[in-house]
Amino acid sequence: MSSRFVSxxxxxxxxxxxxxxxxxxxxxxxxQSRAEPPHEGTPPPPNWERQWNGxxxxxxxxxxxxxxxxxxxxxxxxxxxxxxxxxxPWAYARYEAxxxxxxxxxxxxxxTGLQAAHAQRGFTLVASPGRLTFIxxxxxxxxxxxxxxxxxxxxxxxxxxxxxxxxxxxxxxxVIDTIxxxxxxxxxxxxxxxxxxxxxxxxxRFVANGEYLEKHWTVDDPNALKAPYSFTRYHQKLPADxxxxxxxxxDTPDNRRAWVELRNDGVRARAEARAAAAKALAEAxxxxxxxxx
Amino acid sequence: MKTVASCVGFPRRRHxxxxxxxxxxxxxxxxxxxxxxxxxxxxxxxYDLVPSGAAIPDGLRNDGSPEALELLPAAAAVxxxxxxxLDAAKDCNVxxxxxxxxxxxxxxxxxxWLNTTRVIMLFEDHMLGHWREIFLESTxxxxxxxxxxxxxxGHFEGDTLVVETVAFNDYVWLNSLGAPHSDALRLTxxxxxxxxxxxxxxxxxxxxxxxxxxxxxxxxxxxxxQREMQEYVCMDGLxxxxxxxxx
Numbered sequence: 280m281s282s283r284f285v286s287x288x289x290x291x292x293x294x295x296x297x298x299x300x301x302x303x304x305x306x307x308x309x310x311q312s313r314a315e316p317p318h319e320g321t322p323p324p325p326n327w328e329r330q331w332n333g334x335x336x337x338x339x340x341x342x343x344x345x346x347x348x349x350x351x352x353x354x355x356x357x358x359x360x361x362x363x364x365x366x367x368p369w370a371y372a373r374y375e376a377x378x379x380x381x382x383x384x385x386x387x388x389x390x391t392g393l394q395a396a397h398a399q400r401g402f403t404l405v406a407s408p409g410r411l412t413f414i415x416x417x418x419x420x421x422x423x424x425x426x427x428x429x430x431x432x433x434x435x436x437x438x439x440x441x442x443x444x445x446x447x448x449x450x451x452x453x454v455i456d457t458i459x460x461x462x463x464x465x466x467x468x469x470x471x472x473x474x475x476x477x478x479x480x481x482x483x484r485f486v487a488n489g490e491y492l493e494k495h496w497t498v499d500d501p502n503a504l505k506a507p508y509s510f511t512r513y514h515q516k517l518p519a520d521x522x523x524x525x526x527x528x529x530d531t532p533d534n535r536r537a538w539v540e541l542r543n544d545g546v547r548a549r550a551e552a553r554a555a556a557a558k559a560l561a562e563a564x565x566x567x568x569x570x571x572x
Numbered sequence: 573m574k575t576v577a578s579c580v581g582f583p584r585r586r587h588x589x590x591x592x593x594x595x596x597x598x599x600x601x602x603x604x605x606x607x608x609x610x611x612x613x614x615x616x617x618x619y620d621l622v623p624s625g626a627a628i629p630d631g632l633r634n635d636g637s638p639e640a641l642e643l644l645p646a647a648a649a650v651x652x653x654x655x656x657x658l659d660a661a662k663d664c665n666v667x668x669x670x671x672x673x674x675x676x677x678x679x680x681x682x683x684x685w686l687n688t689t690r691v692i693m694l695f696e697d698h699m700l701g702h703w704r705e706i707f708l709e710s711t712x713x714x715x716x717x718x719x720x721x722x723x724x725x726g727h728f729e730g731d732t733l734v735v736e737t738v739a740f741n742d743y744v745w746l747n748s749l750g751a752p753h754s755d756a757l758r759l760t761x762x763x764x765x766x767x768x769x770x771x772x773x774x775x776x777x778x779x780x781x782x783x784x785x786x787x788x789x790x791x792x793x794x795x796x797x798q799r800e801m802q803e804y805v806c807m808d809g810l811x812x813x814x815x816x817x818x819x
Contacts, residue, residue: 407683414692419699423694440805525720527720
C-alpha cells in the first residue's frame with residue numbers, strides 16, 4: 280500500500296521527501312557536533328547545588344584572605360611581579376605598547392576577564408541542570424560567566440572576554456577548563472597581555488567545613504607565557520539571605536555625559552575623516568579628468 | 573506556600589528535563605508541593621523576545637509599547653525638556669525592566685535558585701538589562717534604596733508568576749521619549765506559559781498616579797530558545813564608535 284501511495288506522487292516530491300529524510304538527521308548531527316562531548320569525570324557530589332548556590336564575599340585588597348590552616352598561593356593586589364617576567368618577547372612588546380587608559384577593559388566598562396580573578400570582588404553562583412552560572416559583583420565588568428557540564432568545548436568557540444568554559448567533577452572538586460578568550464583582556468592590573476590561545480584551568484572546592492570556596496587557577500598561553508603560573512583565592516560563603524545588589528558601570532548621568540561627549544567626539548572625528556576622504560577623492564577625480572582632457 | 577525549588581527544574585535541553593524535574597522535586601521542602609496541591613509551572617530557561625508583528629500560535633501577539641504611555645501634563649513637560657541624547661539606552665546603561673522587557677532583540681535567562689526562594693533573571697545584553705533577583709515569599713525591604721532595576725518580590729497566582737517591583741532611581745526613564753516616573757512607580761509583571769509551554773507571556777503594567785494618566789499594560793511573548801546565551805558586550809560597539817583606534 281505504501282508503494283502505491285508513493286507512486287502516485289510526482290517524482291520531484293518523492294525526491295524532496297527523500298532529501299529531507301536524509302537532511303534532517305544530518306542537520307541534527309551537525310548541530311550536536313558543534314561541541315565536543317562532555318568530559319566524564321566523576322559523578323557530581325550529592326546535592327552539590329545546595330552547597331554551591333549562594334553569594335560569596337569579597338577578599339581583602341591583597342588577596343590574602345584565607346581560612347585558618349590555609350595559605351594563599353601568590354597573594355597579590357595585582358600579578359605584575361609574578362607575570363611580567365614570564366612574558367614572551369611578543370607579549371612583552373604588547374604589554375609595553377598598551378595604552379592602559381583605554382585598553383584596560385575595566386576602565387571602559389568592558390568585562391575584565393581573568394584580571395577580575397585577582398581582584399577582591401564578590402560573586403554569586405547559581406547552579407542549574409547542566410550549568411553553573413557565575414554573576415560577578417559589578418556585572419558589567421566582572422561579567423556573567425556560564426560554565427557548562429553538559430558539553431565539551433565548542434569546536435569553533437567565539438572569542439569572548441570570559442572564554443568558553445566547560446567543567447567536570449573530580450571528587451568534590453569542580454574542574455573548569457576555559458579557552459576561546461579574546462585578546463582584549465589583561466592578565467594583570469598592570470597590563471600584561473595574552474593571546475587568544477590563553478588556556479585557564481580552575482579547580483574549585485569547598486574547604487574549612489564548607490565555609491570557604493577555594494579557587495585554584497593555572498594560567499597558560501604558549502604565545503604569551505614562557506611558563507604557566509598558578510594562584511589561589513578564597514571566598515567566604517555568605518549567609519543565605521545575602522544580596523549582591525546592582526552596580527552598573529555607567530551608573531550616573533555624569534558618567535554617561537562623559538561617554539556621550541566621547542562618543543560624539545568619535546562620531547565627529549569619523550565624519551571629518553569621511554568628509555576629508557570624500558574631498559580628496561573628488562579632487563583626485565577632478566585632477567584625473569583634467570589630465571585626460 | 574511555594575518555593576523556588578518547587579517551581580524549577582526544566583533545563584535548557586529536553587533530554588535533561590526529567591533529571592531537572594527529579595532534582596527539583598528532591599530539593600523541595602517536602603511540604604511545599606503538598607501545600608500547593610500541584611507543582612508550580614517551570615519558567616527556567618533561555619527565551620528570545622518574539623519580534624513585534626511575528627506570528628504566535630492561537631492568535632496571540634505582542635501588544636502595546638512603553639512609548640505609548642500617556643503622561644499627565646507635568647510629566648509630559650519633563651519629558652519634553654529632556655535631552656534625548658542622554659537616554660541610557662544610547663550609552664549601554666541600564667534602562668530598567670519596564671523598557672528592557674519590551675526591548676527588541678531581548679534575550680533573557682531565567683535561573684532557579686534551588687535552595688532559596690529567589691529567581692534570577694539575566695539579560696544577554698547585561699549592560700542594558702543588568703540582572704534581577706526576584707524574591708519569592710518576601711516583602712519589599714523598608715526603607716528601600718532606589719535602584720535601576722528596583723526591588724522585586726514575587727508570588728504565584730495559580731500558574732501565573734506575579735512580580736511586583738518598586739523603588740526605582742530617578743535615572744530610569746520609562747521610554748525612549750524621556751518619560752519620567754515618581755517614587756510611587758509600581759510595576760506588576762504577570763508571567764505564564766502558553767502555547768504548550770513553548771512561549772512565555774508577559775503582561776507588564778506600570779502604575780504611577782502622579783505621572784501616568786492611567787495604569788498602562790503592554791504584552792510581550794518570549795519563545796523558549798535552545799541557543800545558549802551569548803556573551804554580548806554593549807560597550808564594544810560604543811567604544812568602537814567613540815574611539816576608532818581601540819582594537
